[in-house]
Amino acid sequence: xxxxxxxxxxxxxxxxxxxxxxxxxxxxxxxxxxxxxxxxxxxxxxxxxxxxxxxxxxxxxxxxxxxxxxxxxxxxxxxxxxxxxxxxxxxxxxxxxxxxxxxxxxxxxxxxxxxxxxxxxxxxxxxxxxxxxxxxxxxxxxxxxxxxxxxxxxxxxxxxxxxxxxxxxxxxxxxxxxxxxxxxxxxxxxxxxxxxxxxxxxxxxxxxxxxxxxxxxxxxxxxxxxxxxxxxxxxxxxxxxxxxxxxxxxxxxxxxxxxxxxxxxxxxxxxxxxxxxxxxxxxxxxxxxxxxxxxxxxxxxxxxxxxxxxxxxxxxxxxxxxxxxxxxxxxxxx
Amino acid sequence: xxxxxxxxxxxxxxxxxxxxxxxxxxxxxxxxxxxxxxxxxxxxxxxxxxxxxxxxxxxxxxxxxxxxxxxxxxxxxxxxxxxxxxxxxxxxxxxxxxxxxxxxxxxxxxxxxxxxxxxxxxxxxxxxxxxxxxxxxxxxxxxxxxxxxxxxxxxxxxxxxxxxxxxxxxxxxxxxxxxxxxxxxxxxxxxxxxxxxxxxxxxxxxxxxxxxxxxxxxxxxxxxxxxxxxxxxxxxxxxxxxxxxxxxxxxxxxxxxxxxxxxxxxxxxxxxxxxxxxxxxxxxxx
Numbered sequence: 254x255x256x257x258x259x260x261x262x263x264x265x266x267x268x269x270x271x272x273x274x275x276x277x278x279x280x281x282x283x284x285x286x287x288x289x290x291x292x293x294x295x296x297x298x299x300x301x302x303x304x305x306x307x308x309x310x311x312x313x314x315x316x317x318x319x320x321x322x323x324x325x326x327x328x329x330x331x332x333x334x335x336x337x338x339x340x341x342x343x344x345x346x347x348x349x350x351x352x353x354x355x356x357x358x359x360x361x362x363x364x365x366x367x368x369x370x371x372x373x374x375x376x377x378x379x380x381x382x383x384x385x386x387x388x389x390x391x392x393x394x395x396x397x398x399x400x401x402x403x404x405x406x407x408x409x410x411x412x413x414x415x416x417x418x419x420x421x422x423x424x425x426x427x428x429x430x431x432x433x434x435x436x437x438x439x440x441x442x443x444x445x446x447x448x449x450x451x452x453x454x455x456x457x458x459x460x461x462x463x464x465x466x467x468x469x470x471x472x473x474x475x476x477x478x479x480x481x482x483x484x485x486x487x488x489x490x491x492x493x494x495x496x497x498x499x500x501x502x503x504x505x506x507x508x509x510x511x512x513x514x515x516x517x518x519x520x521x522x523x524x525x526x527x528x529x530x531x532x533x534x535x536x537x538x539x540x541x542x543x544x545x546x547x548x549x550x551x552x553x554x555x556x557x558x559x560x561x562x563x564x565x566x567x568x569x570x571x572x573x574x575x576x577x578x579x580x581x582x583x584x585x586x587x
Numbered sequence: 588x589x590x591x592x593x594x595x596x597x598x599x600x601x602x603x604x605x606x607x608x609x610x611x612x613x614x615x616x617x618x619x620x621x622x623x624x625x626x627x628x629x630x631x632x633x634x635x636x637x638x639x640x641x642x643x644x645x646x647x648x649x650x651x652x653x654x655x656x657x658x659x660x661x662x663x664x665x666x667x668x669x670x671x672x673x674x675x676x677x678x679x680x681x682x683x684x685x686x687x688x689x690x691x692x693x694x695x696x697x698x699x700x701x702x703x704x705x706x707x708x709x710x711x712x713x714x715x716x717x718x719x720x721x722x723x724x725x726x727x728x729x730x731x732x733x734x735x736x737x738x739x740x741x742x743x744x745x746x747x748x749x750x751x752x753x754x755x756x757x758x759x760x761x762x763x764x765x766x767x768x769x770x771x772x773x774x775x776x777x778x779x780x781x782x783x784x785x786x787x788x789x790x791x792x793x794x795x796x797x798x799x800x801x802x803x804x805x806x807x808x809x810x811x812x813x814x815x816x817x818x819x820x821x822x823x824x825x826x827x828x829x830x831x832x833x834x835x836x837x838x839x840x841x842x843x844x845x846x847x848x849x850x851x852x853x854x855x856x857x858x859x860x861x862x863x864x865x866x867x868x869x870x871x872x873x
Contacts, residue, residue, distance in 0.1 A: 294726065316726065326749035329711040333718025336704060339726065357711050357746070365696055365705040
C-alpha cells in the first residue's frame with residue numbers, strides 16, 4: 254500500500270493523473286532559489302525555453318546569462334562565477350551538459366570543487382521523436398563517478414522543484430537529471446524531500462515474507478514501479494518501493510533496511526544499466542548485503558525516434574517489465 | 588594595500604631569481620616543463636610585483652585582482668613568483684610534484700591558497716576568467732580585475748574562442764588575457780602544428796583590444812596592462828612575444844624543452860648562465 258507518510262497525490266493511480274515535465278519543476282525551483290539567495294545565477298546555452306530556465310530569466314534578468322551554443326564555455330564560466338562567490342546553475346540538455354562538456358566539469362567544477370549546479374534536461378529515451386542524439390542515457394554514470402559531485406534524479410515536477418531549491422543550499426557541485434516529457438505528478442507539496450534521504454513510497458505487507466521484494470526506482474519511472482507494486486500486491490507479492498531521488502550520496506541506511514527484509518532487489522531507471530543508479534545500488538549491496546538483483550534500464554544500446562510511450566514499451570521499461578523482473582528476481586531468491 | 592614600488596632593475600633581478608628557482612625546482616622534481624615557465628618569468632614578475640593588487644598574507648582578500656593560469660603546466664613560474672612575493676616560504680618550492688605537496692604538477696586550488704583555480708587541461712582558463720570578470724562587472728559591480736595567462740598552443744582549443752566570443756560580446760574591459768606567444772608546443776612549432784596567424788586579427792574580430800609586446804621587457808608588460816585598464820568597452824589581449832627557455836642558451840627556442848626538466852649537469856650550466864645574467868642586470872644598471 255501507499256506509505257501514508259509519503260503524502261502522495263491521491264489521484265496517483267487514476268487514469269487522468271496529472272502530468273507535468275520535471276523540467277518545469279526545475280524552472281520553478283530556480284525561481285525559489287533565486288528569491289532565497291541573491292547569489293544564485295543561471296546560465297543557459299541557447300535552450301532557455303526548453304530547459305525552463307526562462308522562468309528565472311523573466312524574474313531575475315540581471316542574474317541570467319545567455320552563453321549561446323557553447324556548453325564547454327558555460328561550464329567553466331560557471332566555475333569562474335562560483336569562485337567569485339556566486340551559486341551558478343548551468344542549463345542545457347544532458348547529452349551536451351554533462352555530456353559534451355564532461356572534461357570541463359571534471360576539471361573546473363568537480364576537481365576544483367566549486368559550487369556549481371548542472372541541470373541536464375531531456376535525459377532518457379522518453380525525449381521521443383528527437384532520437385538517439387538527444388536522449389541522454391549515460392549522464393548518471395558520467396556524473397556519479399566524479400568525486401565531489403552529487404547526483405539527484407527527481408521523480409516528478411514537484412520533487413524537481415524541491416530538489417532544485419535544495420541543490421542551491423548544498424555547498425557541493427550537484428547534477429540534477431531532468432526529463433522532457435510530461436510525466437505523472439506522484440508527490441505533493443507535503444511529500445518529504447530531503448537531499449540524500451531515500452523515501453519509501455509503497456510499503457510491503459507482512460515483510461519479511463518469501464514473496465517480498467524491494468523495488469528501487471529513480472526518476473519518472475518510479476511511477477511504473479508504483480503501478481507494478483499495486484498489481485503485484487493483487488498477485489500476493491509484497492513489494493517495497495523506494496524513491497531513490499539522490500543517487501549520490503546513496504542512502505545506504507534506507508536501502509539496506511528494506512533489503513534486509515526482502516533479500517531481493519529490482520532497480521528501475523531510464524538510463525544505461527551500466528554505471529547508472531542500479532549500478533550504484535549493486536556496488537553498495539555487494540559490499541554490505543549481497544542479494545540477487547534484476548536491473549530495469551537500457552541494455553547497452555542507444556535510443557531512437559518514436560513516441561515516448563512507444564519507446565518505453567520497446568525498451569522494456571514499463572510496469573509490465575518491472576513485474577517480470579520481480580518474478581525473475583524472486584526465483585533467484587536464496 | 589599599499590604596494591612596494593620596484594624599479595625596473597629590481598624587477599629584472601626578481602625575474603632572474605625566479606628563473607633560477609624554476610631550474611632548481613625542476614631538477615629536484617625530476618619531471619615537469621622547462622621552456623614555458625622560463626619564458627614567462629618576466630610576465631609573472633610584472634604581474635605579481637608591479638601590476639596586480641593582491642595581498643600574499645591574505646590570499647582570499649575579496650578586492651584582489653585575480654590571475655587565472657590557463658596553461659597550468661607552466662605552474663613552476665607561478666609558484667616561484669608566489670613564493671618570492673611572500674605567499675609561502677621559498678623552501679617549499681623544493682616540494683614541486685612530490686607526494687603530499689601543495690605544489691601539484693598542475694595547480695590545484697584546494698591545495699594551495701592563491702592559485703585561484705585548478706588548471707592544466709588547456710583551453711578552459713579564459714572561460715573561468717570571463718566568468719569572474721562578468722560577476723565583477725555586472726553583478727557585484729566591483730573594481731577588481733582579472734588576468735588570464737594562456738599559451739599560444741591552447742589557442743587551438745575551441746573553448747578558448749567560445750570564451751573570447753563571450754568576453755567580446757559582454758565588453759569585459761576588466762579582463763586581460765595574456766598569450767605567451769613562444770611558438771612552441773609539445774609536438775613542434777605552433778605555426779607548423781596549427782597556424783594561429785593572423786592572431787591579432789582573430790582577437791580583434793572577436794571585439795578585443797589587442798596589444799603586442801616583447802614579453803621580456805617588463806616596462807612594456809606593465810604599460811600594456813595599464814593600457815588594458817584604461818580601455819573601455821573591450822577586453823584586452825596582450826600578445827607577449829617570448830623566447831621559450833629564455834635565459835638558458837641551450838633551451839631557448841627549442842620545442843624539445845617544452846615538457847622535460849634539466850638533468851643535473853644541464854641544471855648546473857643553466858644556473859651558471861642565469862647567475863651571469865643576474866650579475867649583468869645589477870652591473871649594468873648600477
